Amino acid sequence: MANVGKSRKAPIAFILPSFVLLIPIFLLPLGLGIYLSLHDKSLGFPQPITFVGLTNYHSDVVNTNFYSAVKVTAEFMAVAIFIQIPIGVLLATLLHSTKKFVSFFRSSLLIPMLLTPVAVALMWRFMFSSELGIINWLLKSLAILQPDWLGNVRAAFFAIAIVDSWQSIPFVILITLAGLASMPLAPQEAAIVDGATAIQRFRFVTLPLLKPVLLVILLIRIIDSFKLFDIIFILTRGGPGTATQTLSMLDYNTAFTFLATSRAAAIGVVLAAMSLPLYLLWKKIISVSA
């Protein structure tokens, strides 16, 4: 019987439907994207398409809009890494240390996580409105500066960062809590016996043990801030000017506002290439945490 156990394998054929799905919806568009990026095609003008070599990459990838989009994307990534993760880990740690109302706090804090981003962003847009919005009403009654949230270059960036943080910090909390829950108790107890303060225990016991979990959170927050789209689309569409135009938003605007299919495809190919390092990062992180 033991032999049966060893040789018992599910048929590899079961994996075929996944490939059948991935080929037309992942590989084919990727190939077509590369093809389009080397040709001249725009949605508005149905002329026969011609081969133009790397022109689209020259003219569109290497220009000021693209660099500005790289900068904006990097800034949103920085918010994710340096603001969302620390706040999320702090809240999860505090939550883990409490005994009363734990499930109330936990459930309430996690709710924003999976709410429809389009609906969430529209509601924040309502709250951000400069004359009649509740946020500026609050700032006014506290006698603080009331920015034109979605019309001002700096304020629009903060507005999007706030909404993204509102939805993403709960994710950091959820994963950190899972990490804390599976942590061995012995090292903590030993530290208490040795007279370590709460802050020392967090710094020298909890944080090192949490490292694999933190790496996973870091990877996913980097990926998801790279992909950030819905919230920006609803709040500013990349504006004012190009102040909040991330790489995704630039690609979208090029394809569907300026109808420049080939140029958008070139940007897409660059974005696909930029996600390759994330794959390598994933391989590394999984080998640490598994």
Next chain:
Amino acid sequence: MRDLKRRSAKFFTYCVLSLAVFSALFPIFWTITTSLKKRVDTFSLPPKFFNFSPTLDNYKKLFSDPVFLKVYLNTALFTFGSAILSICIGSLAAYAIARNPKFHGKATLEIFLILLRAMPGVVLIVPLYDLCAKLHLLGQLPVLIVIITALNLPFTIWMLTPFFAAIPLEIEEAGMVDGLSTWLIFRKIVVPLALPGISAAAIFLSLLTWNEFLVPVILGDQSTQTLPVFISGFISARTLDWGPMAAASSLAIIPIAALTVFVQRKLVVGLSFGALKE
């Protein structure tokens, strides 16, 4: 002294957590109350938190619009159609992966899945739009369902694999001894045992698809509008009709808020690339 310190730490903890809970819940409270206000109350300053007379007018307005009923139907078909398809295809793959951890092609599949998860959606949507336009596949709900199923495949497989891996081989061996075919073992023994995992994955996938915006807004048309596409339509040139918009948003987010509380623990695996077990 020590007791005082501990108490102030506790006080600090509860203050921070309460503030966080307030920030997390206030926008939701504000959406729901706005949906219950008359137009005059919507914009009144100082804002009316509780002192308004609630009305269901905004909801009545929405539901009297035949377009909105179609939108809800589309969203339901899109969400559940894709959840079912995802589960069928994903379960097969997850079972094969769980039982053959080192097969040829696993690396290929892994690269596909991670790139798919890591790439911004627009990268694929631009060429997909071109492709669908050529093949006259734009604005068809079944096409949208197949596409979103493919895009959600990474989540599906990551969530399901640990559940299949956890099923003891001995149970399958019993099926073999009874002379069942591989397919029947899968169908009659494995799937029922993995059902708790399958249902958690189905809920999670439904949440993802329910929220999906890019695919239906670009590859769909008026006849395939889903809830997020419909809601985004409220940003018209000048007038923002906040009351009905808040009502439509409430209808989008309330079911999810309820489900999130219900399945939070199960979400960990799918959200963390399977790197963390629940």
